[in-house]
Amino acid sequence: MFGRAAPGAGAAGGTAAGAGGYGSLATHVGLLVLLAGAAVGSATGFRATGGGMAGDSFAVAEAGLTIAIESVDLEYLADGRLRPIARTRIAVSRDGQAIGQDVVSINFPARVDGFSINHQTFLWAVHLVVEDPATGERSTPMRLVEGESLPLDGAGLALYFEAFLPDFFLTPGGEPVSLSYYPARPVLVGRLTRHGRTIGRGLLGMDRPETIVTQDGERLLDLAGFENAVVLQVARDVGRPYVFGGAVLMLAGLYLSFCVEKGGRKDNGAPA
């Protein structure tokens, strides 16, 4: 743990010769390999993001890959009071040929054919149905992800999906919050906008349609369901093994430099 050379020794716990000397060499070569690996990885690698919901797929043009999202499951933590862990089952293909299948979650990326696929975040997506009360005609469910808008008429009226509250609660001050991530009382918080300007804010609960007056007449907006969308990162970094290899070499070199004396013996010297 400690350098153990006698006081006044020139080298750090050793001498320029022997293990200490090799250690210095290994440290600096390791650092160079690390930096070279980082430079090569940065110059030749790529990093792209994509995502969707179960059943969706997205293409990664840089890699010629298609990633199909087969399922997204949430593991609730601390009774839903902590952000859940999202586990995404993916299938990776190139030119229509399947090349891999794995489950991706935070801390546990998929490594497929030299590509790393990492979980980045998950979002809530809702299924909205718009009904014309005059005719009873209902639209097919439209999926909307947090941060997206749904046009409601031809005059610039839209519903902006501000937030999804899985466990809705109204504070005494009238502020809608979610008590947990567990979807016990799901509610959509939305803003009605016209040409991008907010004209109203409201809540939409499950199977409790709200009436909205549009240019084309009244419309019933129904929150019919919800699910999770995930954002994944796809990356290739050919320098990565060199970065980690260089780092390990550097650490070994530091150990040799500082903890092993000339001739490879561990030094037990103490100040005179």
Place this chain on the structure above:
Amino acid sequence: MEPLLEVTPAGRWVESGLFYIALGAYLTAGFGYGWNLLGRRGWGAAASATLRGAVLLHAGFLIARWANLGRVPLVGHYEFGNFLIWVLALTYLRAERRWPPGYRAVGATVSLCLAAYIAYVTLFPMVSSAHRPLPPVLRYPLWLNIHVITSALGYAGFSLALAVALLWLIRERLAGAALDYIPDGAALEHYLHAAATSGFLWHTAMIISGGIWADAAWGRYWGWDPKEMWSLVTWAVFAIYLHARRTRGWRGRNAVYLVILGWAVMLFTWIGVAYLLPGIHAFG
């Protein structure tokens, strides 16, 4: 709403009881080392024994908290601060056993450092001792433990180097006085280098383990996060010190000042960054 873990009253009582008794023992040992530095050499051995007791009691606290949390207590400033205090005391005791008896003079300045860290975890209002569950990103025990333990070992090495540097300055200030019980400048310089070297090795291991973990968690081994940046700055300052010593033969005051600067940067990396430059390392 902040989620908290349920802890039994008995578990809480044992944990806080051991914590305060250990803190008392640390402070008592500090007084003993102080007397030893002032020339009452008989106090040195008693202080050393008391510090050993404090480390045992503090280990009991860490185990009790571990049991209460259901995980190793290494997350957040309260838990990391406690672990660092424990590791620093242990690192010092290990050095005390290795070096000649005069090394006990370092115990006084180490105790100052321990007292400062104890004050931070007990008195600073933003340091919470609440029992929190781990967020998803930290639920990777292997790398969490390796990364944080190497981090604490690195900080402990740098803190021990600071303690030796302070003693070096005290000795220089009191030049001419009868200081035969304090190691001479050359020996202190050697202890300084040994502690800084230890810190540097572990700090390097901490950065590397962090990179490996970040690659798994976030898909990149380096993200220019403030904590990463300042860890690198800390590493660079000590790398400069080690190079300056080896290639330029830096000894004495310049080396001491450089080590003190390195410790100050380390302190900013640990505490300052969390409050002034929060980033993805903001875990509480």
